[in-house]
Amino acid sequence: MYVESLEPEKVTQPYPLVLIHGDFHSGKVWLDKPDGNPGWAAYFLKQGYHVYLVDLPGVGRSGKHPSSTGGNVAKLSSLTPQTVEQELTCPEKYPWHQASAWETVARHTQWPGDGRQGDPIFTQYMASVTRQTQAQEALSALLQRTGKAILVGEGTGCIMAWLTTDVMHGLVAGVLSIEPSGPPFGSARSRGRLYGHRAVFDPEVREWGLADIPLTYDPPLPKPQAIIPDPTVDRRNNPFFPLCEYTNPEDPRKSCFMQNPVRVTDGGEMIFHQLLHLRKVPHAVITAEASSHSIFDWATVAFMRQAGLQVSWLRLEELCIRGNGRLMFLEKNSDEIALVLHKWMARLPAVNQGMVVPAPASALEALPKPVPGPKSAPVPVSEVANGVVSLSCLWMLFWGKLMMIMGIKHMYNSGPSSIPAVQPQGMETQHQIEAGWQFV
Numbered sequence: 001m002y003v004e005s006l007e008p009e010k011v012t013q014p015y016p017l018v019l020i021h022g023d024f025h026s027g028k029v030w031l032d033k034p035d036g037n038p039g040w041a042a043y044f045l046k047q048g049y050h051v052y053l054v055d056l057p058g059v060g061r062s063g064k065h066p067s068s069t070g071g072n073v074a075k076l077s078s079l080t081p082q083t084v085e086q087e088l089t090c091p092e093k094y095p096w097h098q099a100s101a102w103e104t105v106a107r108h109t110q111w112p113g114d115g116r117q118g119d120p121i122f123t124q125y126m127a128s129v130t131r132q133t134q135a136q137e138a139l140s141a142l143l144q145r146t147g148k149a150i151l152v153g154e155g156t157g158c159i160m161a162w163l164t165t166d167v168m169h170g171l172v173a174g175v176l177s178i179e180p181s182g183p184p185f186g187s188a189r190s191r192g193r194l195y196g197h198r199a200v201f202d203p204e205v206r207e208w209g210l211a212d213i214p215l216t217y218d219p220p221l222p223k224p225q226a227i228i229p230d231p232t233v234d235r236r237n238n239p240f241f242p243l244c245e246y247t248n249p250e251d252p253r254k255s256c257f258m259q260n261p262v263r264v265t266d267g268g269e270m271i272f273h274q275l276l277h278l279r280k281v282p283h284a285v286i287t288a289e290a291s292s293h294s295i296f297d298w299a300t301v302a303f304m305r306q307a308g309l310q311v312s313w314l315r316l317e318e319l320c321i322r323g324n325g326r327l328m329f330l331e332k333n334s335d336e337i338a339l340v341l342h343k344w345m346a347r348l349p350a351v352n353q354g355m356v357v358p359a360p361a362s363a364l365e366a367l368p369k370p371v372p373g374p375k376s377a378p379v380p381v382s383e384v385a386n387g388v389v390s391l392s393c394l395w396m397l398f399w400g401k402l403m404m405i406m407g408i409k410h411m412y413n414s415g416p417s418s419i420p421a422v423q424p425q426g427m428e429t430q431h432q433i434e435a436g437w438q439f440v
Helices: 040-046 081-089 120-126 136-146 156-171 293-306 334-346 393-406
Strands: 002-006 017-020 051-055 149-154 172-178 186-191 194-201 243-247 255-259 283-287 311-315 350-352 355-357 430-432
Touching: 017 040, 017 136, 017 156, 040 051, 040 334, 051 136, 081 120, 136 149, 136 156, 149 156, 156 172, 172 334, 186 293, 194 293, 255 293, 283 293, 283 334, 293 311, 311 334
Parallel strands: 017 051, 017 149, 149 172, 172 283, 194 255, 283 311
Antiparallel strands: 002 051, 002 430, 186 194, 243 255, 350 355
16 A cells, blocks of 8 residues: 655644545545645644555555455445535535435535546546545555554544554554445435435445455444344344334434344343444544535444544534535635644544643634444434534634634644654655555
């Protein structure tokens, strides 16, 4: 796997970032935006993070390796230019009865350029479109070199972050999921590219809930042949979970597939399979206002919480960041969104060389605390947990703009000299890491 290491003049953050691209992209998606402005890699460098960009195996500069075509292979996807228009760059220009549609699509305003084929920015974006393969082993090998890090994924890159955390949870400080692939066990598409509120079950999609390949659950999942179909769930059983269709109590239009309880205690408490290792790490899910994920990310968050994870659901419109779509990290206001991630990361306990450095209070005021998964039935998740915004939206926007204008780098640190840099051993500025293969 090809890894690009970007180190600021002075590392002031306790953990490095690993930015993980999704389908249709490579690590270059974090460097520059299609409109020519710097991307998230530059933003986080300015905040004092050591940043690692990866090209997942089989993608971009990583090329192909025989191991990447074995059993642990993610499902590949590709996009046509028309699909990119309809779903990503200008979905608001397509009427509901054609192509792609979701109820917030008309609010999409932040893509630079007109979003159509022939536009220079669109052409630049399409040039970066690639396929993605499974990267659990490669990312695990990277963490063994970098030490404890924060994983930031987008789309299927979130699945890779979760799979890596499952086997390397001791080296993961937190996971930020930018509109992860979902919902669990199916799709939000009712027909064609039309999105609906009710999940459509598909036994071949994310059959382990958050991934297509095994994750560690407690109690352990039974073998497929041990599952006896339950007629009460309308035969919606995948090979591993007895599932039920769950209706969101806050909006009866919305439904998804959740676990049936493993057992019910004498006191009436319902016990569910828990994600044994993922629950040891804080998680955040970020959802844009005008993206198709605004329809179904609630289901992913609900499943994560039911499985015991601490999850902050950060809905950008509730943070007064409006008009973004699926490619929020490439859109005009991407720095405002990066600031949200930066604030959330500032809340993580900084542990380095035996020293604990708590995040300063000023970084905590605008974001909620993670909410642990329920011990009983799924909880409503349409709100951002525990009263998202304690500061007014106007103050947040003003403060964010002021930071960018003045170039304040260390507002959310305890000081540039108080946190020693995490320095990986023996790493070059650019190098390749072969997961399970000989290092080159």
